Amino acid sequence: MVEHGGRVLAAARKYGHAPERWLDLSTGISPFGWPVGEIPPEAWQRLPEQDDGLLEVAREYYGTLHLAAAAGSQAVIGVLPELRPRGSIAVVVPTYAEHAPAWARAGHSVVETLAGDVPALLDRIDALVVCNPGNPTGDRLPRETLLAWNARLAARDRWFVVDEAFADADPSQSLAGGCGRTGLVVLRSPGKFFGLAGMRLGFALGWPELIGALAERLGPWPVSGPARWIGRGALADRVWQATARERLVKASARLVALLGAHGLAAVGGTALFVWVPTARAAALQAFLAERAILVRAFARPAGVRFGLPGAPADWERLDGALAAWRKTDA
Amino acid sequence: MVEHGGRVLAAARKYGHAPERWLDLSTGISPFGWPVGEIPPEAWQRLPEQDDGLLEVAREYYGTLHLAAAAGSQAVIGVLPELRPRGSIAVVVPTYAEHAPAWARAGHSVVETLAGDVPALLDRIDALVVCNPGNPTGDRLPRETLLAWNARLAARDRWFVVDEAFADADPSQSLAGGCGRTGLVVLRSPGKFFGLAGMRLGFALGWPELIGALAERLGPWPVSGPARWIGRGALADRVWQATARERLVKASARLVALLGAHGLAAVGGTALFVWVPTARAAALQAFLAERAILVRAFARPAGVRFGLPGAPADWERLDGALAAWRKTDA
Numbered sequence: 001m002v003e004h005g006g007r008v009l010a011a012a013r014k015y016g017h018a019p020e021r022w023l024d025l026s027t028g029i030s031p032f033g034w035p036v037g038e039i040p041p042e043a044w045q046r047l048p049e050q051d052d053g054l055l056e057v058a059r060e061y062y063g064t065l066h067l068a069a070a071a072g073s074q075a076v077i078g079v080l081p082e083l084r085p086r087g088s089i090a091v092v093v094p095t096y097a098e099h100a101p102a103w104a105r106a107g108h109s110v111v112e113t114l115a116g117d118v119p120a121l122l123d124r125i126d127a128l129v130v131c132n133p134g135n136p137t138g139d140r141l142p143r144e145t146l147l148a149w150n151a152r153l154a155a156r157d158r159w160f161v162v163d164e165a166f167a168d169a170d171p172s173q174s175l176a177g178g179c180g181r182t183g184l185v186v187l188r189s190p191g192k193f194f195g196l197a198g199m200r201l202g203f204a205l206g207w208p209e210l211i212g213a214l215a216e217r218l219g220p221w222p223v224s225g226p227a228r229w230i231g232r233g234a235l236a237d238r239v240w241q242a243t244a245r246e247r248l249v250k251a252s253a254r255l256v257a258l259l260g261a262h263g264l265a266a267v268g269g270t271a272l273f274v275w276v277p278t279a280r281a282a283a284l285q286a287f288l289a290e291r292a293i294l295v296r297a298f299a300r301p302a303g304v305r306f307g308l309p310g311a312p313a314d315w316e317r318l319d320g321a322l323a324a325w326r327k328t329d330a
Numbered sequence: 331m332v333e334h335g336g337r338v339l340a341a342a343r344k345y346g347h348a349p350e351r352w353l354d355l356s357t358g359i360s361p362f363g364w365p366v367g368e369i370p371p372e373a374w375q376r377l378p379e380q381d382d383g384l385l386e387v388a389r390e391y392y393g394t395l396h397l398a399a400a401a402g403s404q405a406v407i408g409v410l411p412e413l414r415p416r417g418s419i420a421v422v423v424p425t426y427a428e429h430a431p432a433w434a435r436a437g438h439s440v441v442e443t444l445a446g447d448v449p450a451l452l453d454r455i456d457a458l459v460v461c462n463p464g465n466p467t468g469d470r471l472p473r474e475t476l477l478a479w480n481a482r483l484a485a486r487d488r489w490f491v492v493d494e495a496f497a498d499a500d501p502s503q504s505l506a507g508g509c510g511r512t513g514l515v516v517l518r519s520p521g522k523f524f525g526l527a528g529m530r531l532g533f534a535l536g537w538p539e540l541i542g543a544l545a546e547r548l549g550p551w552p553v554s555g556p557a558r559w560i561g562r563g564a565l566a567d568r569v570w571q572a573t574a575r576e577r578l579v580k581a582s583a584r585l586v587a588l589l590g591a592h593g594l595a596a597v598g599g600t601a602l603f604v605w606v607p608t609a610r611a612a613a614l615q616a617f618l619a620e621r622a623i624l625v626r627a628f629a630r631p632a633g634v635r636f637g638l639p640g641a642p643a644d645w646e647r648l649d650g651a652l653a654a655w656r657k658t659d660a
Contacts, residue, residue: 033375
């Protein structure tokens with residue numbers, strides 16, 4: 001199994017602090033969750049209905065017609081590789097760790113590549129997978145570059161898969177609105193921006209034939225009734241979305257400033273997380289974990305990804321821990 | 331797409347009654363749902379954690395060690411066929427309509443067979459799929475028969491898949507406790523007995539190697555945080571379970587009596603639904619739908635499956651509609 005963030009229970013066992021004491025900054029999930037309110041009992045009791053209006057709301061939100069809902073974009077990542085004949089797949093790294101294994105498991109041959117090397121590969125591969133913004137670095141590839149890659153791939157009937165898990169806070173570079181044409185698949189993951197990763201809701205945006213095959217493959221009722229109910233409310237809540245974008249932009253700027261004040265230079269990141277390249281990533285992660293603060297350290301590229309603190313007390317704890325780290329580092 | 335019960339919105343469009351007016355008896359979901367109460371906000375906000383205790387509670391409930399959780403047993407049905415080399419699969423019919431297509435989609439050759447013809451096939455097939463109790467008839471195959479089939483298949487390293495979606499109300503014939511040995515897979519679907527089909531929670535019970543491969547295939551976070559939280563509570567709530575079993579047995583007996591009083595002889599069924607074989611299945615279904623009561627008509631075998639009404643007013647409505655049907659039938 002690939003390791004991921006958010007594993008507070010495992011950290012609690014390893015470092016000996018009670019689970020409720022942990023400040024979890026190990027994911028890119030917004031601390032400002034959409035207010036769920038009271039779920040109607042029928043959403044729990046009845047089988048979810050495909051024609052409940054969720055897809056219409058999602059079409060408005062993403063600005064495209066053909067999409068399928070799944071229990072998180074992870075569920076789409078797992079089945080997408082089965083929907084195309086075996087071939088050569090390039091995955092731009094660094095990226096979310098589940099893409100390459102999913103294609104390999106379905107029998108494709110997978111190469112990992114840096115974004116700069118993509119043009120040389122474009123005419124030889126059967127599908128290209130890119131995370132934009134990148135994870136964990138937050139690197140953004142310009143829309144024009146992505147559209148040019150898409151065009152070259154589509155000319156040979158090849159696929160371009162863009163994982164936009166972290167695009168909601170700044171959708172300006174999103175390719176969502178360009179979906180519908182054969183060959184372009186965009187994955188979206190509303191749980192991060194809406195602060196509701198536990199609900200398990202994701203979308204694949206694409207062209208009619210692919211979306212039909214994907215929905216068939218995902219089977220009936222892939223998404224829970226409550227997640228569909230929340231999705232209908234949250235994706236339609238434009239006022240909340242605008243406010244959340246502002247709060248996230250402010251909070252991520254504040255986090256960059258806090259890290260900088262303690263000698264940790266943030267490079268890149270998104271409104272949902274901050275990326276700090278450092279050769280001492282593992283040591284910093286362990287130091288913070290001793291203080292019941294969970295962040296994610298990466299080895300290639302070497303660095304630490306910080307999610308956003310929410311409550312004032314969380315900011316203070318992080319501030320204190322980083323001040324202590326700086327002393328050891330000096 | 332295969333058609334299923336529970337599609338009130340489609341029925342509302344077709345027959346012209348508002349969705350909220352419908353009495354939905356088209357599924358085998360208990361009308362006596364486990365009381366969900368207030369979901370902790372973290373269950374929505376955070377990524378679900380695999381080591382949150384759900385699997386321990388499920389091990390106790392099912393009486394077996396090796397199991398994987400999924401977003402409904404449907405999700406397991408979709409991926410199980412990919413975990414064995416292509417071969418000859420027999421599916422005992424009538425059964426839940428998703429089994430055969432899932433095996434066929436994964437490249438297996440599938441034959442549908444009646445239970446009586448299974449012994450003649452056992453030495454020639456690579457996997458056997460049985461729903462027990464059966465759906466929609468509620469037919470029960472004796473535990474000894476199933477264990478004998480399992481033994482003959484396992485001797486050749488072949489699989490026996492038992493879908494026990496409707497077993498919770500009477501687990502006496504369940505093979506769950508016998509899982510752990512190579513070759514026996516049992517699928518369980520708590521949403522039906524616990525009256526929470528919308529939460530999307532299911533389990534596969536099997537042997538360590540299969541369960542490991544299945545969990546890998548399902549990927550991280552296949553089940554929502556709230557469904558895991560509910561599962562931990564509901565599967566451990568033995569007092570509620572005992573009460574629910576009694577209520578379901580009484581309600582299904584009452585439904586059999588009501589149908590009988592209107593000339594509809596129930597044959598088989600389970601505590602969660604009643605099966606009425608009748609050549610006029612489609613006409614009866616349409617007649618009830620005109621009255622905003624949704625049941626499921628089947629063509630092979632010909633009959634109607636009735637789920638349980640819950641509230642007193644629901645019983646009265648069904649009583650009245652069946653009395654009217656009897657007059658047209660006379």
